Amino acid sequence: MTDQAFVTIRNAAKSYGALEVLKDINLTVNRGQIVAIIGPSGSGKSTLLRAINELDPLTSGEVWLEDVQINKKLPHRQYEAHVNQVRQDIGMVFQHFNLFPHLTVRGNITLAPRMLKGLSEADADKLAEEQLAKVGLSEKIDEYPSRLSGGQKQRVAIARALAMKPKVMLFDEATSALDPELVEEVNLVMKQLAEEHMTMIIVTHEMDFAASVCDRVLFMDQGVVVEEGPPSVIFHDPKEERTRNFLRKHLSR
């Protein structure tokens, strides 16, 4: 089940004019693997994550999910249809949750499954109940997002992404905007996903979490992957000076 390339990034590069934000990045994530991307702000880690589902398309290079190239060059209409299709398999969780404020929790979770998979109202409701139970928020199903705490919002956002039954989940600093006491409840949900062998790519500032959950850690700086390896190596015995400097600042905090 593992040891099978699932998400593959080849020679990824991205620039805005003369500014290169990603330089020749290669990454293979196997099925069920959990990879953390760490690095200082502006290192390109979020850009790389957002390139995986074409939110920030690469300037050159390839992104694959199994045997489908995500960033295929196609005429506009075909490209849109293709991207809409592949995105259904890639869940994403944002720093600021991005829940739809005009919809209830139920509406947030069922919108995409109903529109894209043609689920009936009853089936969609069942799906919402299942996903909410999973993140421990069953009683909030008819609340609007404004009535939830930050941690609850993020758990709903995770449930919303999971409702599309994605093959891989991307987390873009999912706990950075949360008050410290709310971080743990979101981390717990992510740990639970890890135990279910969800393939995950996690951009994070939380070194403890990365160390305890991830199979592999990438340290990025200035658009390149400086170093990568298992957390035991990256956190306790990094080879590169830049990694050491970064970790010194982050671990002593």
Place this chain on the structure above:
Amino acid sequence: MDTELILRVAPFFLEAAWVTIQLSVLTALLGLGCGALGAAARLSRLAVFRWIGAVYVSLWRGTPALIQVFILYFGGPQIGIQLDSFAAGTIALGVNIGAYMTETIRGAIVSVDRGQAEAARTLGLSRWQTMRKVVLPQAARLMIRPLGVNINALIKGTALVAPISVVELTYTAQRFIGSTYKPFEMFLVAGVLYMAIIYAVGHGINWLDRRARIV
């Protein structure tokens, strides 16, 4: 002040107020239509449409509405457009306010947090599905008040069709001044009636705004 005169002309003014209301409603509807199309053009992926939208807004906001009314009503027949004064006035004012509404609607749409569209697109929704189910419902709420400002302006702007002899409030006031030589009373009555219409519409907008507030 001649109150007896005011009472005598009141029925004519009420009839004129009804014409002003009809003008306002039709102008607002046409304006909303033009505004929606204009905003769609301004936000289009295609440069041609963006350009057309920008030209529309700058031409129609850059010239006096009175000139636009005159061009259509007096100039129209020269190029084969023959309209009665009510139709010409409604169309000219509607297209005019549509240019302002274009910017109002566009502004509301772009001020919806970008993360909303990103979240929807990430789930697999198409551009149009995202617009319809996620962005527009939120933008609609944001545009109620500024559209109310546009509608307030257009109601007062309906006075601009008086010169082409649409028998609305301002024209009626002028007509009675000709026969009574009492401009103070006549314009006062017209003013009060405009205010009543604007007050009622303002209340309607407030009510809508409260109802649409996101829980």
